[in-house]
Amino acid sequence: MISSTIGIWNYWIVFLLMMIGLFLVIGRKNFLKKIVGLTIFQTSVFLLYITFGKIKGGTPPILNNAIDTVYSNPLPHVLILTAIVVGVATTALGMSLVLRINSEYGSIEEDEISAQDLVDYHDQIETSKKIDTKFIQ
Amino acid sequence: MISELIINAFLVTVMLAIGIALLRTRTLIFTVVLTSAYSLVAALMFITLDAVDVAFTEASVGAGISTILFLAAMAYLPKEEEENINSQILPALTCILLGGILIWCSYDLPEIGLLSSPVHQHIVPDYILGSRDDIGIPNIVTSVLASYRGYDTFGETIVVFTAGVAVLVLLKNNTQTSNQKNKNSKRKVS
Numbered sequence: 001m002i003s004s005t006i007g008i009w010n011y012w013i014v015f016l017l018m019m020i021g022l023f024l025v026i027g028r029k030n031f032l033k034k035i036v037g038l039t040i041f042q043t044s045v046f047l048l049y050i051t052f053g054k055i056k057g058g059t060p061p062i063l064n065n066a067i068d069t070v071y072s073n074p075l076p077h078v079l080i081l082t083a084i085v086v087g088v089a090t091t092a093l094g095m096s097l098v099l100r101i102n103s104e105y106g107s108i109e110e111d112e113i114s115a116q117d118l119v120d121y122h123d124q125i126e127t128s129k130k131i132d133t134k135f136i137q
Numbered sequence: 138m139i140s141e142l143i144i145n146a147f148l149v150t151v152m153l154a155i156g157i158a159l160l161r162t163r164t165l166i167f168t169v170v171l172t173s174a175y176s177l178v179a180a181l182m183f184i185t186l187d188a189v190d191v192a193f194t195e196a197s198v199g200a201g202i203s204t205i206l207f208l209a210a211m212a213y214l215p216k217e218e219e220e221n222i223n224s225q226i227l228p229a230l231t232c233i234l235l236g237g238i239l240i241w242c243s244y245d246l247p248e249i250g251l252l253s254s255p256v257h258q259h260i261v262p263d264y265i266l267g268s269r270d271d272i273g274i275p276n277i278v279t280s281v282l283a284s285y286r287g288y289d290t291f292g293e294t295i296v297v298f299t300a301g302v303a304v305l306v307l308l309k310n311n312t313q314t315s316n317q318k319n320k321n322s323k324r325k326v327s
Contacts, residue, residue, distance in 0.1 A: 004248065006139075006142045006143065006146050006249075007142070007248030007249050007250075008243050008244070008246060008248060008249070009146045009149070010145060010146065010149050010249055011240075011243040011246055012240050012243060013149040013150060013152065013153050014149070015236055015239040015240050015243065016153055016156070016236060016240075017152060017153060017156050018236070018239070019232040019233070019235060019236035019239075020156040020157070020159065020160060020232075021156075022231075022232050022235070023160070023228055023229060023232040024159065024160070026228045026231070026232075027225045027228035027229060027232075028218070029219075030165075030218040030219070032165055032168070032207075032210075032211075032214060032218075033165075033168065033218060036159065036168055036169070036172050036207075039172055039176075039199075039203065040156060040159065040172070040175065043175060043176060043179050043195075043199065046179065046183075046191070046195070047149070047152075047179060047182060047183075050182075050183055050186045050188045050191060051186060051249055052254070052256045053186070053187075053188065053256065054186045054187060054249055054250050055187075055250055055251075055252055055257065056141075056249075056250030056251070056252070057250075058187055058250075059187065060187045060188070060189045061187070061265070061276070061277040061278060062189075062275055062276050062277065063265075063268065063269055063275040063276075063277065064275075070252070071265055071277065072186070072187035072188070073256055073257050073261050074261070074264065074265070074277040074278050074281060075256075075260075075261060075264065075281065076188075076256070077188045077190055077191050077278045078278055078281045078282050078286060078289075080188070080191050081190060081191055081194055081278065081282060082282075082289055082290065082293045084191070084194050084195055084198055084199055085194070085198060085293060085297060086293055086296050086297070087199070088198050088199070088202055088203050088206075089296055089297045089300035089301070090300065091203050091206060091207075092203075092206055092300060092301075092304050093300045093303055093304055093307075095206055095207065095210045096210075096303070096304040096307040096308050097307060098210065098214070099210055099213055099214070099307075099308065100307050100308075102213060102214055102215075103213075107215070108214055108215065109218075109219050112219075
């Protein structure tokens with residue numbers, strides 16, 4: 001019973017961590033928090049993959065000369081190595097977008113930015129109405 | 138064998154604690170530090186799961202470089218997250234539902250470390266033997282990354298290059314607009 005619970009305990013926690021990451025992305029309005037949530041989600045997916053590759057009593061997949069060695073599965077490791085580097089590139093791009101938004105709007109809260117957009121939109125409509133009335137007169 | 142799994146279960150529970158702390162905090166610098174700690178504990182877990190290459194990449198790139206990126210960006214950003222006005226019930230419900238379904242499905246996943254699980258059956262023995270006989274590099278991860286799946290690594294390089302160019306373009310405009318704003322404010326003063 002205990003060993004079977006420990007056998008899938010990793011999966012449970014990894015799924016909970018994924019959900020924490022997803023909640024940070026869709027539930028919070030702060031852009032930096034959203035990017036942190038993406039990072040959390042990514043790292044938990046990495047953990048899931050590496051967990052699949054583990055073999056009980058295995059060694060890291062580096063060849064040695066002993067005969068009876070069991071190597072853990074190297075293929076998930078290769079996938080995740082690529083994914084980590086791509087993940088940092090994504091983070092860098094997201095952070096530079098956040099910096100750009102901050103210099104344009106002076107805020108990184110989603111609510112404030114959409115409110116400012118709404119005000120701008122109303123201003124545009126007002127000015128276009130004034131131009132129209134001038135033409136009619 | 139069982140001690141490995143117990144260490145694993147402990148480390149992953151530490152990660153859950155860090156995740157819950159992330160949900161509760163509102164100070165952004167604290168968020169960044171917690172993310173760094175999360176990556177470091179993940180690196181420890183990768184070592185216990187026999188993925189040494191992944192562990193040092195995660196420790197240097199995930200915990201090192203991305204923390205530096207976050208801290209550098211924090212210099213220009215507000216320090217506190219604002220209180221949410223809208224209710225968070227709908228996102229929370231979505232996450233709880235999805236997490237419940239995933240945990241329900243986890244009973245069908247193979248237990249950790251079974252040699253008979255489907256991941257280990259198909260092509261892995263070929264790669265392990267080929268790494269010794271065809272390529273001659275003792276580290277199997279390196280020989281797969283650089284030789285068998287070299288095209289993937291090439292694609293990864295292209296992605297990183299594209300992201301770097303995009304970051305440069307975005308931040309270049311950023312400094313230009315701030316210069317223009319400074320000029321405008323100076324004009325107003327004079």
